[in-house]
Amino acid sequence: MDLVWLLCIFVLFFEELSLGWSKPDADADAVTIGAIFTFSTINGKVAQIAMKAAENDVNADPTFLGGRKLSISMHDSNFSGFLGIIGALQFMETDTVAIIGPQSSGTAHILSHLANELQVPMLSFTALDPMLSPLQYPYFIQTAPSDLFQMIAVADIISFYGWREVVTIYSDDDHNRNGVTVLGDQLAERLCKITYKAVLPPDPTVTENDVRAELEKVQQMESRVIVLHAYTKTGLLVFNVAKRLGMMESGYVWFTTTWLSSILDSNSSLVATSIQGVLALRLHTPDSKRKADFSARWNSLSNGTIGLNPYGLYAYDTVWMIARAVKMFLDQGNNVSFSNDTKLNNVGGGALNLEALSIFDGGKQLLSSVLQTNMNGLTGPIKFNPDRSLVHPSYDVINVLENGYRQIGYWSNYSGLSIVPPEELYAKPPNRSSSNQHLNSVIWPGGTSNKPRGWVFPNNGKQLRIGVPRRVGYRDFVEQVNGTDIVHGYCIDVFLAAIKLLPYAVPHKFVLFGNGHENPSYNELVNMVAADVFDAAVGDIAIVTNRTKIVDFTQPYIESGLVVVAPVRNMNSSPWAFLRPFTPLMWAVTGVFFLIVGVVVWILEHRINDEFRGSPRKQVMTILWFSFSTMFFAHRENTVSTLGRMVLIIWLFVVLIINSSYTASLTSILTVQQLSSPIRGIDSLIISNSPIGFQVGSFAENYMVEELNIPKSRLIKLGSPEEYASALETGRVAAVVDEQPYIDLFLSNHCKFSIRGQEFTKSGHSLETPL
Numbered sequence: 001m002d003l004v005w006l007l008c009i010f011v012l013f014f015e016e017l018s019l020g021w022s023k024p025d026a027d028a029d030a031v032t033i034g035a036i037f038t039f040s041t042i043n044g045k046v047a048q049i050a051m052k053a054a055e056n057d058v059n060a061d062p063t064f065l066g067g068r069k070l071s072i073s074m075h076d077s078n079f080s081g082f083l084g085i086i087g088a089l090q091f092m093e094t095d096t097v098a099i100i101g102p103q104s105s106g107t108a109h110i111l112s113h114l115a116n117e118l119q120v121p122m123l124s125f126t127a128l129d130p131m132l133s134p135l136q137y138p139y140f141i142q143t144a145p146s147d148l149f150q151m152i153a154v155a156d157i158i159s160f161y162g163w164r165e166v167v168t169i170y171s172d173d174d175h176n177r178n179g180v181t182v183l184g185d186q187l188a189e190r191l192c193k194i195t196y197k198a199v200l201p202p203d204p205t206v207t208e209n210d211v212r213a214e215l216e217k218v219q220q221m222e223s224r225v226i227v228l229h230a231y232t233k234t235g236l237l238v239f240n241v242a243k244r245l246g247m248m249e250s251g252y253v254w255f256t257t258t259w260l261s262s263i264l265d266s267n268s269s270l271v272a273t274s275i276q277g278v279l280a281l282r283l284h285t286p287d288s289k290r291k292a293d294f295s296a297r298w299n300s301l302s303n304g305t306i307g308l309n310p311y312g313l314y315a316y317d318t319v320w321m322i323a324r325a326v327k328m329f330l331d332q333g334n335n336v337s338f339s340n341d342t343k344l345n346n347v348g349g350g351a352l353n354l355e356a357l358s359i360f361d362g363g364k365q366l367l368s369s370v371l372q373t374n375m376n377g378l379t380g381p382i383k384f385n386p387d388r389s390l391v392h393p394s395y396d397v398i399n400v401l402e403n404g405y406r407q408i409g410y411w412s413n414y415s416g417l418s419i420v421p422p423e424e425l426y427a428k429p430p431n432r433s434s435s436n437q438h439l440n441s442v443i444w445p446g447g448t449s450n451k452p453r454g455w456v457f458p459n460n461g462k463q464l465r466i467g468v469p470r471r472v473g474y475r476d477f478v479e480q481v482n483g484t485d486i487v488h489g490y491c492i493d494v495f496l497a498a499i500k501l502l503p504y505a506v507p508h509k510f511v512l513f514g515n516g517h518e519n520p521s522y523n524e525l526v527n528m529v530a531a532d533v534f535d536a537a538v539g540d541i542a543i544v545t546n547r548t549k550i551v552d553f554t555q556p557y558i559e560s561g562l563v564v565v566a567p568v569r570n571m572n573s574s575p576w577a578f579l580r581p582f583t584p585l586m587w588a589v590t591g592v593f594f595l596i597v598g599v600v601v602w603i604l605e606h607r608i609n610d611e612f613r614g615s616p617r618k619q620v621m622t623i624l625w626f627s628f629s630t631m632f633f634a635h636r637e638n639t640v641s642t643l644g645r646m647v648l649i650i651w652l653f654v655v656l657i658i659n660s661s662y663t664a665s666l667t668s669i670l671t672v673q674q675l676s677s678p679i680r681g682i683d684s685l686i687i688s689n690s691p692i693g694f695q696v697g698s699f700a701e702n703y704m705v706e707e708l709n710i711p712k713s714r715l716i717k718l719g720s721p722e723e724y725a726s727a728l729e730t731g732r733v734a735a736v737v738d739e740q741p742y743i744d745l746f747l748s749n750h751c752k753f754s755i756r757g758q759e760f761t762k763s764g765h766s767l768e769t770p771l
Contacts, residue, residue: 034091036101054319105129105175119363145393250446277445317377467534470514473720581665598627681757690734
């Protein structure tokens with residue numbers, strides 16, 4: 001702060017002693033307003049004409065200010081913050097009640113300290129740096145929407161199109177630097193980010209070499225979405241160089257802030273055809289009769305030298321805001337008076353004319369009157385929120401074409417992106433949902449209407465180190481190609497397909513892990529990812545609890561779990577195959593029931609039915625014949641008694657079920673291969689003392705030892721499907737425990753073995769990254 005004041009004092013000293021400049025005394029009947037702009041810029045020219053028109057319109061009614069006139073004294077800062085400070089000091093010496101400007105935010109930061117001290121309100125419609133806080137600078141008022149809202153609009157558009165990474169190009173001054181900082185914050189809220197900031201020297205000192213050097217760096221970047229936040233000279237120079245470097249072709253996306261729309265409105269001849277396809281923002285001003293009338297006057301006001309842009313409308317309204325505030329100030333019985341700043345009495349300055357700087361006694365009241373503004377201007381309704389921002393900030397979204405531009409929609413802080421003017425939406429409830437965000441079609445750079453992808457594979461980006469297991473067996477999942485560093489397989493295909501779906505590039509290189517003689521330890525591979533030796537790992541990596549504690553896994557793309565595979569014996573057909581559908585016990589029970597039914601029916605029938613009478617031998621034969629003939633529904637004896645018939649009906653139904661079950665089982669036995677094994681699942685394997693095989697590098701070893709309490713001495717390492725088959729056939733192992741996907745591949749080529757029992761763990765294969 002001390003440096004700022006020293007600079008101001010130096011300026012005053014330089015002004016009075018070297019330049020010898022002094023401002024004549026102001027007319028006692030005039031209310032003086034100062035204006036600080038660079039009048040050779042587009043916005044400076046437009047503002048000068050608009051402020052002069054507003055001054056004349058205010059003074060057209062002599063009674064508006066109670067017989068006083070409004071006098072606007074204009075100072076040209078000529079691109080210099082130094083000259084801007086001089087102009088402000090000159091105004092402070094000459095009883096100025098308010099200052100319009102300065103044009104640049106950098107100068108506004110300095111002059112706001114002077115305004116705070118001398119209580120002179122400063123109103124600017126071009127110094128829209130979001131860091132100009134009303135808490136720190138209470139006497140500085142932005143009379144156009146802050147660039148905070150402009151950056152929210154840019155972030156909303158980028159998010160609307162689904163891009164996640166952007167590059168920014170900006171001039172290294174307070175206004176543009178702070179704007180890009182706010183843009184980064186807004187993008188982060190939408191899960192986007194700025195991947196590179198190309199910084200250019202401040203306008204107007206930037207050269208073509210400066211621009212070329214930065215654009216060549218941008219060309220090497222991954223993102224093709226570029227936001228250009230600068231002033232007119234720098235912005236046009238960037239596009240000219242970009243055209244020569246081929247950066248205005250198909251595939252690129254360019255956004256600009258309001259500087260480009262100001263050129264298009266005021267002097268479109270400056271815009272080359274190379275800017276076709278650019279999206280730009282323009283301050284939105286609702287259509288009205290007052291705006292149309294002023295636009296009709298503009299040609300005569302400017303003598304056809306420059307076109308009207310929104311900043312001209314805001315310049316006109318700013319003058320009227322001050323005029324209305326002064327009217328309210330005077331109507332309340334206040335007088336325009338100034339007093340010495342007692343703080344300057346104790347500052348030694350020799351010949352410095354510090355006592356010329358005086359405090360505006362009514363500055364606080366005038367500031368309050370400005371903030372109470374509630375009027376309809378050329379820019380629409382003008383009113384301040386409690387945070388001193390204007391109500392309903394909004395922008396037009398325009399698409400630059402070869403022969404001009406077209407509007408593709410609007411953005412407002414009320415409802416976001418729409419193709420309906422914001423003022424039509426204010427009467428409705430706000431709706432910022434994604435389904436309610438709309439823009440019309442866009443012609444992108446290169447003349448295409450297809451939305452660009454927004455990224456390419458960068459030439460200088462860091463490649464991710466992807467660890468890949470160098471497998472010896474089951475190479476269908478991951479396989480090294482002929483001793484090279486090239487890998488392919490199912491897991492690699494899944495990974496490559498996944499990254500193709502991402503809205504940005506993922507440069508990577510596969511790094512093989514393992515000695516190539518046996519399958520590597522997957523626990524070691526996971527630990528290397530956690531230790532940042534690899535950025536990620538791709539392969540048939542099982543998701544296990546202890547691994548999830550140190551790395552993060554993707555969603556599993558293969559369902560997996562441990563199963564038991566063992567040799568099986570084929571039960572070939574034999575003459576006695578017809579007995580196999582039922583067990584011996586079932587056969588015995590069935591036979592007994594046949595006899596019991598025969599006896600029961602005989603008891604119920606032999607006293608009244610002659611067919612069940614005769615000699616004992618004949619009656620025994622009748623019982624046997626009757627009972628077994630019911631199996632084929634071929635019994636000849638008739639039942640007479642009611643109970644006998646009931647028993648027979650029930651029994652025939654039971655016989656029907658037995659016949660059907662027998663027929664189905666026998667058919668299955670004779671048509672489907674029957675396999676048998678003493679191993680029926682993991683439980684029978686645990687209680688046996690037989691050796692168990694497992695795949696080298698698999699988590700199955702630790703699981704069986706730690707979870708199933710199987711002695712490690714029973715476990716035998718096996719490295720390939722061929723070793724599996726050999727060990728099972730020779731009896732070296734009784735069974736192999738491995739993950740389901742490997743066993744499925746193994747069984748596809750080895751039919752002598754089968755999965756026994758059910759899967760007894762649940763896991764999956766996925767990709768992994770560090771936590």
